[in-house]
Amino acid sequence: MPKIGMQPIRRQALIEAAIQTIHERGSLEVTVGQIAKRAGVSSALAHHYFGSKDSLILSTMRYLLTELTTDLRATLAAARTPRDRITQVIRANFTPSQFDPAVVSAWLVFYVRAQSSPEARRLLRVYAGRLHSNLAHALAQITDSVHAHAIAEGAGALIDGLYIRRALKSGSPDPESAIQVVETFVDAMLAQSEPIREISNGRG
Amino acid sequence: MPKIGMQPIRRQALIEAAIQTIHERGSLEVTVGQIAKRAGVSSALAHHYFGSKDSLILSTMRYLLTELTTDLRATLAAARTPRDRITQVIRANFTPSQFDPAVVSAWLVFYVRAQSSPEARRLLRVYAGRLHSNLAHALAQITDSVHAHAIAEGAGALIDGLYIRRALKSGSPDPESAIQVVETFVDAMLAQSEPIREISNGRG
DNA sequence: TATTTTTGATTGACTGCTCAATCAATAAAA
């Protein structure tokens, strides 16, 4: 029946349905049938396009990683100074599409998944590595390398922690206050590592 | 009856087996049979003592919360100054028994669980609430209330984030460096909120 | 002390259900 070229459409629909279903159920204990139903197709078709549930889940992770990269590129485009680059890297993580409850839920369950799936773990390491190198690179232009890495490490952990806490909260997301926490952290750490310079960055 | 008084022994053994099994499998997708086997009993006995898998899991969460409280009391006993209390609250979260890989894995999966289980969510909120009030109370003695809450909020998220990252790392835990990250965070935030006072607390 | 009774502890076998994955068949384009 179907017109040719359904593959990418179905894959996209199934991935987005997976994110929503994971959010709704609050865990990875979702069935292929539930995901497929939400995408408006049969579970058999989901298997047809992804081969296995595992593959669908991994594709969903990759999709989220790609979206994050896209958002990062978009925010970074506006950055001019190193300090501004830091701000934009942080902001990319709290974009509406990233800080969306369903997306946050998905990230959380993927962290658990990474504990038993080598490929999932690899993907999360890619994410953590990129975040760290983006932050550390910009930081290295305003402080020494040791502090740069330490601050990047802390900021990364802080972002992860804010995600976790977001997942536990009900109600609408508050990206701005989360961004503010990380910004304040970075400012405070920079101020401590270079007490001679100006503290404020005009965002406080 | 057989040796009377088996109940507490079995319950304890099953709870500890649950933590280990969850760690080993990296998720909550563990069977009662696996847990029971590790505890050296039949799955039927696990049901006999806990009623349901769900109840066993919740008991495991409560057990971890209790252990954390115990560790907290122990570290707090040594604290004299408000700043020292903060240090000890932080340290309690990175005690060897808390920062143990299996325990960290368990906390991580419980965070996911909290998304679909109201009781699990309640328990995590108890944890987050205690941590926050402990930190905020001590902080309020060295800075104003607004900053105290903000710093406590950030420190809590940071601790959660460090746990997540610990779960993803292989190899032995490094509690000291994690503690150092949080300590540095607190110092930096305090320094920024009160730029006139001394920055160092002698731990940097 | 010896015997009987009582009852918590414990398990193997079983049930009913869920789910991932497969397959054969159908429908519509190309």
Added chain:
DNA sequence: TTTTATTGATTGAGCAGTCAATCAAAAATA
């Protein structure tokens, strides 16, 4: 006709929870 899209039906595995039955210590009794 050949290829792509699609699904209902089916299967085989795995699992939570139940239950009837057994075991052995402890308490009561003789």
